Amino acid sequence: MILSDQAHVPYEDWAILFYGKDFMKPFKTFRQQLKILRSRGLIINNGSRATRILETENYYSLINGYKDIFLQVNNTGKVITPEQYKNGVTFEEIYYLFCFDRELRNILIEYLLKFESSIKSKISYRFSEEHKEPNAYLQMGNFSRDPGKLKKILQLIATISNLISKNADRNGPIKHYLDNHDGVPIWVLVNYLTIGNIQYFFDCLDSSLQNSIAKDFAIPFNKSYNLTIQFTSDELANVLKTVNYFRNVCAHEERLYSFRIHKPARSAQISNHLNINSSHLDRGNIFTVVSFLKLVIKKEDHKSLIRKLKRLFDNYNPKFSSVNITDVMNKMGFPANWESYY
Template sequence: MRPFKTYRQQITKLKSRKLIIPNGSRALRILESENYYNVINGYKNLFLARDASNSLKVPEEYKPGATLDEIYYLFTLDRELRNILLKYLLIFENSIKSKISYHFSKTHKEEHAYLQLKNYSKDAEKLERILNLITKLAQQISHNAKKNSPIKHYLDHHDSVPLWVLVNYLTLGIMSNFYICLTQTIQDLICKEYSKQFKKDYGSTYQVTSDTIAGVLKSANLFRNVCAHEERLYNYKITKAPKSTHASKLLGIPQHHLNGSLFSMVAFLKIVLTKKDFKNLVKTLDNLFTTYNSKFSTITFHQILTEMGFPIDWRKHLKV
């Protein structure tokens, strides 16, 4: 186990690795309020020196001129990115929950229809997934039935819980599985709504497919978890990115840019948000990037955008 170090010892350690500390008092305040591990270990990599073979120097050393302020700026930029992205992921989450609950309930009107195997896909490969989904839905009802909640109210007064009430207690991960387990007919109804909105906003002749929505849901769930748990976002990348062939055609963005990066997630949101919301998202990101563009000297802001997966002409690709 590494030995405990006071804030001043942590600063001394950073100085010994050639990191410039312009203001000792400010450095203390940063470490006191944000934690050495979160700031330094989380965001130092772009500022570390490399040898002739482009490997990180051992022992660790910072690039000439690198400052603690720069590392902290990257830390605060990432925090603002999380807050922005989470806002629009939640808008999508509300949208997909509303569409799934509406079309499923309209098709299957019996009480607790979502707990019945017969109301889901007949694809044998999805059977285990469907059974797991039904179990989780039942667990949510059971768990919240013990609390003073709308679920308890509906059970006490109506003997059943409508899906449009239950979805408010389900994670985006569960909703992602719910969508995959739906029959193709219901998936198509949901896609038709997104297609209609996308055509209205952008005049596209391409239809939104069920695979595309499944991919957006998978990405949104993973990125939402990063935001909600305050993990590092700017260089987060999905290990197994959803297939993006159709999304590439729909968005007019080369497929290699839809590779599981932050840019991919932002681009995917264009498919499922209204034009007004997506335009606000892009404008907010543009303003944020402008604010931070001049705060780095050891590295360029373009390097940070590259880590995010944003191409140089990212505004052109997201054209709104």
């Protein structure tokens, strides 16, 4: 069916085709929603407070997003159907987990942005140092000569060209440089690039530039921790890939605490650099990205991140009763002795 057929299809059938059968679930009042939750064993101590929460927080995001850890499971670990909550689970606990995750996103994004700013600065500096001609980032010859990356390089140049074009008539740095200097320096341009664009940019660079940028991260790390690691461009690419996933989760306010990368980056060398068992790092979860950040942000910033996470865990520990804060931390990939790694 094409869009022009919409007028000839009953609304209900069209909605199912485009949104799935869940679209047809009938509207439920807050009172009805709470009644359904009670029927599944959820304890709601204060219906008025629960209603006020649902008035400000979307039911789907709150309940469907954070109920999993509170549901009964069978011997194989699968949630039983129809859904039933574990004994003693309260509405407040689900809401506390929701709030915990919101605070977690706010904490993590601060340090992901520190890395993002740092790698943008290093890429723009090293690229400009190597390629001094105007608009050098629009020339294919200034990127990798690997034939397997040709398509990616063309896509990168097209993305940058479109970005400049879209901002050419908008008041701002890009318009200023186009009007007054006939080109946009890369150190200005990188501020408009997403972390995904930056991942692409780094991947398209020739190996010598990639290695220089990786070394720019290794030098302060070695100095701060009194080590002599060789931080390779492949390892930096793995960190960048991991950060990109979590940056997007935070930016879109998606559920973070249990997020895992489907195909996480694996690096035995990063495990050696951090002196953390690879089994803890290869899962692509919160513990992975927190550990990876140690390599690419300042030592004092990483210690600040760890302090804030510990404070978050301590603050929410007494708020849960049917589950434990360690259950939440396990979902995040934090081993029992996680603090000893930092």
